[in-house]
Amino acid sequence: MSMNQENMIKFMLKFGYLDQNAGPQALIAGDTLVAALKSVQKFGGLEETGVFDNDTLKLINSKRCGVPDIPLKLNGNKNKRYVVSSNVWNKRSLTYYIFNFTPKLPHESIRNEIQKALSKWSRFSQLKFLEVNNENFADIVISFGVADHGDQFPFDGPGNTLAHAFYPGELGPLGGDIHFDDSEDWTLDNSTNNGVDFYSVVLHEMGHSLGLRHSTAPDSIMNPYYKGPQLQDIGYDDISGMRSVYIARSLPEDYVSFTPPIQLPPITPGKSHPHVHWSSFSHETCTDYDTVTPEPFTTFKPEIATPKKNDNTDECKGNFDAVSCFRGEIFVFKKNLLWRLNKPGSILQRYPVQLLKFFQVLANNDHNIVKIDAAYERPDSNIVMFSGKNYYVFNGNHLIENSPKSIMDYGFPPFLVRVDAVMVFGGPPLTYLFSGEYFWIYDDQKKILLQNHRLIKEHFKGIKTPIDAVLTWKSGDTYFFSENQYWKFNHNLNKTEPGYPKNAAEFLLGCTS
Ligand SMILES: [Ca+2]
Ligand SMILES: [Ca+2]
Ligand SMILES: [Zn+2]
Ligand SMILES: [Zn+2]
Incomplete structure (x- = not known):
C-alpha cells in the first residue's frame, strides 16, 4: 500500500x-x-x-472540520437529508463561555465574531444565547488549543483540521463545546484567502454545538470543507435542520406554568394521624432560603420513639433510596417504607409507614410506583419526587403541574434514565441533581439547567458514586449516602470532612453496628 x-x-x-x-x-x-x-x-x-x-x-x-462526516456510531444510517444528530438541546436558552483566546486576534474581535455567528444561528433557531463568566454554568465552552488539548482528539498542526465541536450531550461535559486549532493562522480579514477566516469556522462549528451533522449540500455551512471567506453562510439545509429541531418541536419549557404554592390550612394538634396527614408538618425550613418566607403555622410534633434496631433488619443495611428534608423534618425512603425523623437518629413514633399510605396521591396514580429515587423540597415549598423517568410535584394536598411529568423536562440529555439524588443548596437556592457519575445544576425559579453535566468526582471530591441520596440539613450541612456509608461534605473546602465515611443506618435510624 x-x-x-x-x-x-x-x-x-x-x-x-x-x-x-x-x-x-x-x-x-x-x-x-x-x-x-x-x-x-x-x-x-x-x-x-x-x-x-x-x-x-x-x-x-485540504482544510476542514475535525468532526466525522459519518457519525462513528451511526454508520449505515445516513438517509436524512438535513443531517441532525440524535442529540439536541431540550431548552431554548443556552449559555456559552470563552475559555481562552488566540494570541493571533484581539480578544474583543473574537468575542464579536462569536456573537455575530450566534445571532445568525439564533435567527433560524429562535434560540437565545447568553455569555457567562463561569465554565461550570456554560452549555457551550469555546477554547483554543494545539495538538493534545485535553480530549481524545488531538489537533494536527497547521492545515487540515481547523476545529472541532461536540454535539449536545456528546461525551459528557464536552457536549456543545467548540475547540479551535491554534496552529492555524486565524484571521478576521475576509477579503483575502490568506489564513483561516475565524467567522466562517465558528459559524460552522456552532452548527455542531446545536446538533447539526455534516452535510453534502454544497451551499450548507455544514459542509465539512473550508471554502474560504464569503463563500460560507447558513444554507437551506441548515435552516431546515434548525427549524425541525428547535422551531417545529415543542420543548418542555413551552408548557411550564408556574403554580404558586398552596397555603396549608392550620390543623389542631393531636387530631392528626401520621399515615395520612401531610399538613401535620411543622413549617420550618431545611435550609435558609432567602426567597421563601413561610407563613406562621401551628406546629405539631409527635413524641419521639426510642430507636431499638439491630443489624439484621433490612433498614440497617443502608442502601436508602432517598433522604430528604421536607419542612424541617427528615424523610428516609427505602423501597416501600418511609421513616420520618425530627433529626438524624430520632425517628418519630409510629414510623416507618408504607410509602404509598403516606403519599396516597402516588398510589392513586396510574403509574406503578415501587420506590422513590430522589425527592426534594422546592424553594417554592412544593415537594418533588422522582421515580424512574417520571417526577411528581406535590403541594401537600395533591399532585400539581400535570404530574407525573418526564424528567426530560429538566433538560437532561436523552440517555438519562433516573435521578439518583437531589439537593437544594446555596443562596439563591440552586437544585443539584445527581445521576450516575454526573450532576447538573438547575434553577427552579427560572426553570432552566444552568450547566451541562459535570463529573461528581471532580466537584464533590471523596464521594462514592453512584450516590443513593443526599441530605441538606439545617444550617446547610450536606450528607451524601452510598450503600451503607455516608459522608459529611464541606462546601467551603470542597471536600469531605475528615473521619468519613461512617455508617449510614446508624446515623439515620439509630441502628447499632
Ligand atoms: Ca490543523
Ligand atoms: Ca436514590
Ligand atoms: Zn464540522
Ligand atoms: Zn478538542
Whole structure:
C-alpha cells in the first residue's frame, strides 16, 4: 500500500467512512473501499468515481472540520437529508463561555465574531444565547488549543483540521463545546484567502454545538470543507435542520406554568394521624432560603420513639433510596417504607409507614410506583419526587403541574434514565441533581439547567458514586449516602470532612453496628 493509500484509509477511519471496529486495515474489502471513496467524494463535491485520483488526494489534505462526516456510531444510517444528530438541546436558552483566546486576534474581535455567528444561528433557531463568566454554568465552552488539548482528539498542526465541536450531550461535559486549532493562522480579514477566516469556522462549528451533522449540500455551512471567506453562510439545509429541531418541536419549557404554592390550612394538634396527614408538618425550613418566607403555622410534633434496631433488619443495611428534608423534618425512603425523623437518629413514633399510605396521591396514580429515587423540597415549598423517568410535584394536598411529568423536562440529555439524588443548596437556592457519575445544576425559579453535566468526582471530591441520596440539613450541612456509608461534605473546602465515611443506618435510624 502506498503512503497516499494509507493516508486515505486513516482519513476514512477518522471521519467515519470506515468502521473503526471492522478489523485490520488489510482486511477491508475492495468494494467497501470503493463505496467509502465515493462517499468521501460526495462530501467533497467531487465526481463519485470510486477511483483514488489526484483530486481526491487533494481533498483529503485540504482544510476542514475535525468532526466525522459519518457519525462513528451511526454508520449505515445516513438517509436524512438535513443531517441532525440524535442529540439536541431540550431548552431554548443556552449559555456559552470563552475559555481562552488566540494570541493571533484581539480578544474583543473574537468575542464579536462569536456573537455575530450566534445571532445568525439564533435567527433560524429562535434560540437565545447568553455569555457567562463561569465554565461550570456554560452549555457551550469555546477554547483554543494545539495538538493534545485535553480530549481524545488531538489537533494536527497547521492545515487540515481547523476545529472541532461536540454535539449536545456528546461525551459528557464536552457536549456543545467548540475547540479551535491554534496552529492555524486565524484571521478576521475576509477579503483575502490568506489564513483561516475565524467567522466562517465558528459559524460552522456552532452548527455542531446545536446538533447539526455534516452535510453534502454544497451551499450548507455544514459542509465539512473550508471554502474560504464569503463563500460560507447558513444554507437551506441548515435552516431546515434548525427549524425541525428547535422551531417545529415543542420543548418542555413551552408548557411550564408556574403554580404558586398552596397555603396549608392550620390543623389542631393531636387530631392528626401520621399515615395520612401531610399538613401535620411543622413549617420550618431545611435550609435558609432567602426567597421563601413561610407563613406562621401551628406546629405539631409527635413524641419521639426510642430507636431499638439491630443489624439484621433490612433498614440497617443502608442502601436508602432517598433522604430528604421536607419542612424541617427528615424523610428516609427505602423501597416501600418511609421513616420520618425530627433529626438524624430520632425517628418519630409510629414510623416507618408504607410509602404509598403516606403519599396516597402516588398510589392513586396510574403509574406503578415501587420506590422513590430522589425527592426534594422546592424553594417554592412544593415537594418533588422522582421515580424512574417520571417526577411528581406535590403541594401537600395533591399532585400539581400535570404530574407525573418526564424528567426530560429538566433538560437532561436523552440517555438519562433516573435521578439518583437531589439537593437544594446555596443562596439563591440552586437544585443539584445527581445521576450516575454526573450532576447538573438547575434553577427552579427560572426553570432552566444552568450547566451541562459535570463529573461528581471532580466537584464533590471523596464521594462514592453512584450516590443513593443526599441530605441538606439545617444550617446547610450536606450528607451524601452510598450503600451503607455516608459522608459529611464541606462546601467551603470542597471536600469531605475528615473521619468519613461512617455508617449510614446508624446515623439515620439509630441502628447499632
Ligand atoms: Ca490543523
Ligand atoms: Ca436514590
Ligand atoms: Zn464540522
Ligand atoms: Zn478538542
